[in-house]
Amino acid sequence: MVHLSARSDAAYQNDYHHKLRGRIWNALEDTPYDDRHDNGEPPGFAYSNPFPPHDMEAGDDRKLLVSSPDEELLANVAADLLDDRELNIGEMPFHVDDVSSLEPDVGEPGTEGTIESGTGVLVRIPQWKADDYGIKPDGDEAIFWQPEHTMEPFITQVENNLDQKHNRFCPDYLPGPSDTDYELFDSYELIKTFAIPVTVTTGQEMTYVLSKWRFEYQVRDDDHRRHLNLALDTGIGERNGLGLGFLNITNV
Secondary structure (H helix, E strand, C coil), X not given: CEEEEECCCXXXXXXXXXXXXXXXXXXXXXXXXXXXXXXCCCCCCEECCCECCCCECCCXXXXXXXXXXXXXXXXXXXXXXXXXXXXXXXXXXXXXXXXXXXXXXXXXXXXXXXXXXXXXXXXXXXXXXXXXXXXXXXXXXXXXCCHHHCHHHHHHHHHHHHHHHHHHHCCCCCCCHHXXXXXXXXXXXXXXXXXXXXXXECCEEEXXXXXXXXXEEECCCHHHHHHHHHHHHHCCCECHXXXXXXXXXXXX
């Protein structure tokens, strides 16, 4: 957790993603993680928005969470933020007051809890899968998931995406999310869907349709515990490197 204080009055910027991503990647420059930048693979980290998400006055406190299954990656980010305590996220100027370590865990088998998406979740359905879900293809681009598409494609795409992360960040001999006979979450409560413009690279802006969720879970076994904790560490859905799909445990 990064503890911040506003250096001046500022309006809250909902389009913080690109600027904050740039600072994190700058922190990983010249480290073993530098080659993950824009290589098309899951980056192995996710992050929250600066919260609470309100306009601020000089001296106001804000917090930022950065998560990863790799403690060394987090250590590099923390060291950089403590070395250069000026953190400008677009037009929001902050000072890094402190960095502290958290170890969220969904709990041992049998534990019940609630997880919420702290930032919007991006799920896109490939055109070649549209017919499988009864969705009419529209052009050549992937289709942003929306409630009228039903839950099946959302659940499938989230699981497939987490499989990729499991294959990359967990030992090969351990079963991934799709190797189990239960779903990742017991229930899926849609809070809202919304569209926002996101700068995906310098000079390129796209409008993403995102969704926010509340998930209930009961930990089935040690494998399920690992899968849920991996989701906490890496985020769910796509473009976690832009801060999308960040998760919080809200009740255990």
